[in-house]
Amino acid sequence: MSDSKNSNGGAPIADAEQLRREAMTLIERSNKFVESGDTDISRTLLGAAAVLIDASGGEDACEQAFNLWCARAMVAEKCGETSQLITIAKRAHEVALKVYGLDHPVIGLALMNVGDAYVQAGDTAKAQAALVQAITLFELCAPAGGYTRQYMNAMVGTARELLSKAQG
Amino acid sequence: MCGSHEHGHDCAHEDQGACCGGACGGEHDREAEAFTAQAMQLLEVADGFLHRDQTTDDAEPILAAAKVLLTRAGTLDSEAGVWLLSTTGIIANGKGQLHAAERAFRQAYDVSIKAHGENHPGTAIILGNLGNVLALIGKTDEAIETLQNTVGLLEAATPQSGYTAETIESVREEKLAVLQQLGA
Numbered sequence: 001m002s003d004s005k006n007s008n009g010g011a012p013i014a015d016a017e018q019l020r021r022e023a024m025t026l027i028e029r030s031n032k033f034v035e036s037g038d039t040d041i042s043r044t045l046l047g048a049a050a051v052l053i054d055a056s057g058g059e060d061a062c063e064q065a066f067n068l069w070c071a072r073a074m075v076a077e078k079c080g081e082t083s084q085l086i087t088i089a090k091r092a093h094e095v096a097l098k099v100y101g102l103d104h105p106v107i108g109l110a111l112m113n114v115g116d117a118y119v120q121a122g123d124t125a126k127a128q129a130a131l132v133q134a135i136t137l138f139e140l141c142a143p144a145g146g147y148t149r150q151y152m153n154a155m156v157g158t159a160r161e162l163l164s165k166a167q168g
Numbered sequence: 169m170c171g172s173h174e175h176g177h178d179c180a181h182e183d184q185g186a187c188c189g190g191a192c193g194g195e196h197d198r199e200a201e202a203f204t205a206q207a208m209q210l211l212e213v214a215d216g217f218l219h220r221d222q223t224t225d226d227a228e229p230i231l232a233a234a235k236v237l238l239t240r241a242g243t244l245d246s247e248a249g250v251w252l253l254s255t256t257g258i259i260a261n262g263k264g265q266l267h268a269a270e271r272a273f274r275q276a277y278d279v280s281i282k283a284h285g286e287n288h289p290g291t292a293i294i295l296g297n298l299g300n301v302l303a304l305i306g307k308t309d310e311a312i313e314t315l316q317n318t319v320g321l322l323e324a325a326t327p328q329s330g331y332t333a334e335t336i337e338s339v340r341e342e343k344l345a346v347l348q349q350l351g352a
Contacts, residue, residue, distance in 0.1 A: 019236075022229030029226055041213065048210050048233035055236045 019056035020064045023049040027064065027071045034074045042075050066096045066106065073113060082121045089117040105147035105155075108137040112159050119166045127166035135159045203241035204248075210234040211248055214255075224259045231256050245282045253279055254294050261297070266305050273298035289331035292321035296343050303350055312352040315343050 026049040030042040046068060053065050069092035076085040093110040100106045115130035138152040138159065214230040234252055238244040244252075257272030273294055280291040299314035322340040327333045 019232065022232045025225070025229045026233070044209060044213050045230070047206060048213075048230050051206070051233040051236050052229065 016056040019052045020062050023052035023056070023064050024067065026052070027067050030071050031074060034071075034078050037078070039075050039078055042071070046071055046075065063099050063106075066092055066099055066110070069095055070113070073117070077120075082117070086114070086117040086121055089114040100145075103137065103141040104144055105138065105141060105152055106145065108134045108141070108152065108155060108159075111137065112155065112162065115159070115166070116162055119162055124166050124168075128163060131159050131163045131166065135163070200241040200243065203237040204243045207234040207237035207241065207243075208248060210237070211252060218255070224262065227255075228259060231259075245279050247283050250276055250280045250283050250290065250294070254297070257294075257297060257301075261301055266301055269301045270298065270305060273301060284329075287321065287324060288328070289322065289325040289336050290329060292318055292325055292336075293331075293339055295321065296339060299343065300346060303346060308350055312347060312350050315347050315350075316352065318343050319347070 026045045030045040030049070033039070033042040033045065049064075049068050049071075053062065053068060056062065069088055073085055073088045073092060076082075076088055089110070093107070093114055096104075096106050096110040111130050111134035115127045115134060118124075118127035118130060135156050138156045141152075143149050143152065210230050211234050214227040214234065217227040217230070218224065231252055234248075235244070235256070238246070238249055238252065243249065253272050253276035257269045257276055260266075260269035260272055276294045277291065277298060280288065280294050284291050295314060296318040299311050299318055302308075302311035302314055319340055322336050322343070325331070325336050327336065
């Protein structure tokens, strides 16, 4: 059990793991609201999740932060906010690198999301660059964190489809 | 955090310098206002969940986030803080998390005294909730003392802020019944 400090360096607020669990609950709930089209409530819930993650020690320190950025990407995509989607997907990738390191399957997923965002924005060159990196990573990195070889092979297929779409 | 005064002038508040000694040019005040506003938005959402849904699962993490924000803003000692903390206690009590409920009600009581005063019916009702939880935990002596204080406060309380005379009397009778069960 560890206490956490907020980003202002204030006094410990609560147990960091508990805050992260609560943040994850909010993220999952937000994703359901996105599916049902209620993006306003999703944004509010994700704002609350961000507060909890920050209070738990900051977003560079936990996997829930990656989930938070992915959830934000879902909202942006649902709302057709393409330019924001790129920014969010890139931030998710940055967070994933800090949390998981260079060669984890999650990095492949993050790169694929970046590529997808660029595909939606019509930026073929950047889409290709991100998707080729994603494919390479899925092919070379070892299964980890519940991501099996079979799953990663399927992701390679999805990334190739996106690449074809990018190339017209 | 300095949420109570403007910066950039000779401020005589006793908390001057708690954050920056006025060097931020009011930035911390604006930050506190933003935190409080976000917390209020979250409390509205949590209230909506509590009224609409049969489960408190969605409201709990939202309340936790709102508490973080109000704490950062330095505005937990407010009506919103009282509602947040007492609701947290009620949820924890409903889930059988009695020690968490005790903590929340104690904090809610302290905040309610600051926000409403000791003789406010809301403060007395929170104290009564604390008494019930103490009884359930088995802290009988403290429960009896707390509930006797509650009854005294309710007898002296005047209807206000949505607390009618009937509500106050109903809670008083319920607390007397608990006291009787405890052998007091």
